[in-house]
Amino acid sequence: MAYMLEIQSANKCFGRGTVNEHTALENLNLSLEQGEFVTVLGSNGAGKSTLFNAICGNFLLDSGHIFLDGTDITFMPEYKRSLKIGRLFQDPMKGTAPSLTIEENLALAYSKQKKRSFSLALARKDRDFFRQELEQFGMDLENRMKTRVGLLSGGQRQVVTLLMSTLVPPKLLLLDEHTAALDPATAEKVMEITRQIVERFQITTMMITHNMKQALETGTRTIMLDSGGILLDMDREMRKDLTVERLLDMYSEKKKAEFCNDRILLA
Amino acid sequence: MTLLIGSLQLGLLYSVMVLGIYISFRILNIPDLTAEGSFTFGLAVSAVCTVSGHPFLGIPGAIVAGGLAGSFTGILQTRLRIHPVLTGILTMSGLYSINMLVLGGTPNLALIGKDTLFSLAVAAGAGMDKEVVRLALSLAAAGICTVLLALFFHTQLGLCIRATGDNPDMVRASSINVDRMKIISLAISNGLIALCGGLIAQYQSFADINSGVGILVVGLASVIIGEAIFGRRSVTIGLVSAIFGSVIYRYIIAAATRADWFPAYMLKLVSALIVTLALAIPAIRQMLEVQRIRRAGKGGN
Numbered sequence: 301m302a303y304m305l306e307i308q309s310a311n312k313c314f315g316r317g318t319v320n321e322h323t324a325l326e327n328l329n330l331s332l333e334q335g336e337f338v339t340v341l342g343s344n345g346a347g348k349s350t351l352f353n354a355i356c357g358n359f360l361l362d363s364g365h366i367f368l369d370g371t372d373i374t375f376m377p378e379y380k381r382s383l384k385i386g387r388l389f390q391d392p393m394k395g396t397a398p399s400l401t402i403e404e405n406l407a408l409a410y411s412k413q414k415k416r417s418f419s420l421a422l423a424r425k426d427r428d429f430f431r432q433e434l435e436q437f438g439m440d441l442e443n444r445m446k447t448r449v450g451l452l453s454g455g456q457r458q459v460v461t462l463l464m465s466t467l468v469p470p471k472l473l474l475l476d477e478h479t480a481a482l483d484p485a486t487a488e489k490v491m492e493i494t495r496q497i498v499e500r501f502q503i504t505t506m507m508i509t510h511n512m513k514q515a516l517e518t519g520t521r522t523i524m525l526d527s528g529g530i531l532l533d534m535d536r537e538m539r540k541d542l543t544v545e546r547l548l549d550m551y552s553e554k555k556k557a558e559f560c561n562d563r564i565l566l567a
Numbered sequence: 568m569t570l571l572i573g574s575l576q577l578g579l580l581y582s583v584m585v586l587g588i589y590i591s592f593r594i595l596n597i598p599d600l601t602a603e604g605s606f607t608f609g610l611a612v613s614a615v616c617t618v619s620g621h622p623f624l625g626i627p628g629a630i631v632a633g634g635l636a637g638s639f640t641g642i643l644q645t646r647l648r649i650h651p652v653l654t655g656i657l658t659m660s661g662l663y664s665i666n667m668l669v670l671g672g673t674p675n676l677a678l679i680g681k682d683t684l685f686s687l688a689v690a691a692g693a694g695m696d697k698e699v700v701r702l703a704l705s706l707a708a709a710g711i712c713t714v715l716l717a718l719f720f721h722t723q724l725g726l727c728i729r730a731t732g733d734n735p736d737m738v739r740a741s742s743i744n745v746d747r748m749k750i751i752s753l754a755i756s757n758g759l760i761a762l763c764g765g766l767i768a769q770y771q772s773f774a775d776i777n778s779g780v781g782i783l784v785v786g787l788a789s790v791i792i793g794e795a796i797f798g799r800r801s802v803t804i805g806l807v808s809a810i811f812g813s814v815i816y817r818y819i820i821a822a823a824t825r826a827d828w829f830p831a832y833m834l835k836l837v838s839a840l841i842v843t844l845a846l847a848i849p850a851i852r853q854m855l856e857v858q859r860i861r862r863a864g865k866g867g868n
Contacts, residue, residue, distance in 0.1 A: 378739055379739050379742055379743060379744050379745065380742065382739060382740050382741065382742040383742040386740075387740055393734075394734070394736055394737065395736075395737055395740065396734065396737055397729070397730040397733035397734045397737055397738075398733060398734065399729070399733050400726070400729060400730055400733060404726055404729075404730075405730075405737075407723070407726060408723075408726050408727065408730055408738075408741050408743075409741050411723045411726075411741075412741055412742050414723075416723040416724050416727060416743070417722070417723055417724065418719075418722045418723075418724060419722060419723060420721055420722055420723075421721055421722055421723045421725070421726040422721070464741070465740070
């Protein structure tokens with residue numbers, strides 16, 4: 301069985317040999333099947349964003365391998381990986397170009413799979429397609445396609461970004477707390493749209509969140525990271541009757557067990 | 568009358584350079600000092616071609632020369648990660664030597680008596696007023712460049728370049744090579760600036776090694792004057808406003824030099840002041856606003 305995403309013993313250490321030496325990923329192994337929707341938990345500095353950065357290619361691993369749909373992407377440059385990987389950030393400003401209009405932003409994302417050429421960026425049929433896609437969100441964005449994105453609210457921008465990264469369905473979608481900067485109602489709306497899109501195209505997805513309840517209710521699997529490794533990995537079956545309290549207990553038990561092991565070692 | 572038409576000719580010719588500055592300064596968000604070198608590079612190449620009897624070859628020659636200079640700055644910026652302002656300065660200083668080399672080791676070259684685009688056009692348009700023909704040629708140069716650029720910035724590649732200046736992260740996420748986009752746009756920008764140098768050399772039948780000094784400020788002043796009239800809206804309006812800005816700038820200069828009390832050497836200072844003032848307007852406006860709010864708040868108590 302080939303996995304959609306396979307990470308083999310990934311290691312990354314920043315500032316090696318300096319006082320700021322920090323092990324960000326330690327022997328991390330992770331395999332995702334096609335269509336899996338994994339929510340990622342972990343405290344600050346656990347390595348969640350580092351894991352995403354490694355997958356996207358912001359930096360190269362010290363050791364280990366990353367495979368995407370059977371292709372070794374360990375040494376592929378960032379911009380080439382993004383052909384197959386969609387990513388959303390917490391900051392809604394990050395995913396769109398503010399002085400371009402909505403339709404121009406979408407056109408840019410839509411031209412991903414084509415070789416960029418001197419043909420006009422916006423053909424009539426592209427416009428119709430974008431309008432149709434925007435309509436389904438019910439945010440009235442379809443009537444503002446000539447509005448510059450910089451004039452939209454954070455929630456609206458995040459929806460545009462979401463559509464941009466899935467117009468050409470990616471093999472992997474990475475969501476880095478993409479609703480955290482939005483107000484609760486908008487966050488819920490954006491989350492709902494996310495579920496719709498992921499379901500429709502059966503995109504393999506990873507989503508970082510600090511909301512444990514949301515993590516357990518969304519997707520098909522939950523992993524918890526701690527100091528650069530995977531502490532807990534729960535599939536659909538294991539998550540079924542799990543409550544937030546129980547999850548917290550499991551977390552402290554695991555941590556305690558690790559701590560005891562260390563103490564035995566040192567004693 | 569001669570002054571009026573002459574300024575219009577110069578304004579239109581220099582607007583080609585202003586378009587180049589507009590691309591680097593407004594679209595790419597980089598103040599690119601390469602302009603000072605690439606302008607003279609184009610001027611020198613075009614002058615040398617004209618002297619050897621190939622005025623037509625001088626124009627594509629100037630564009631290629633500028634394109635190379637821009638690409639070089641782009642590579643320094645992206646592949647070697649040198650600070651954008653410094654890369655322009657480096658290319659510009661290096662080009663000084665190269666420009667001298669192109670001019671054959673002399674600081675200036677006269678094209679008097681040689682066929683230039685302008686003299687050939689005047690000869691071809693027999694019977695028409697000489698200045699009108701020269702004006703038509705200048706207008707054609709500015710018009711063709713503007714139309715081509717306006718079209719280009721609505722192609723897929725053009726869109727990628729506009730987004731690169733806006734949000735490089737997003738461009739990378741759309742699987743576009745940001746480095747390549749920066750290099751391409753700097754090449755286009757400096758190609759235009761050098762083309763302008765090439766045209767000016769043949770227009771004035773004279774090439775001087777120091778022609779490019781202060782050209783960036785002239786370009787910025789023109790861009791800003793244009794924006795003061797048209798505002799900052801779409802990219803097409805931006806390009807058109809650059810043309811108008813350039814022409815108006817020439818008229819301001821012409822008016823200033825006509826005044827007896829105004830020595831010509833003060834021009835650069837005036838240009839620098841125009842740019843400084845224009846760039847400071849947002850900050851000044853904010854200061855005034857803060858003061859207004861403070862005063863209103865005190866009054867309320």
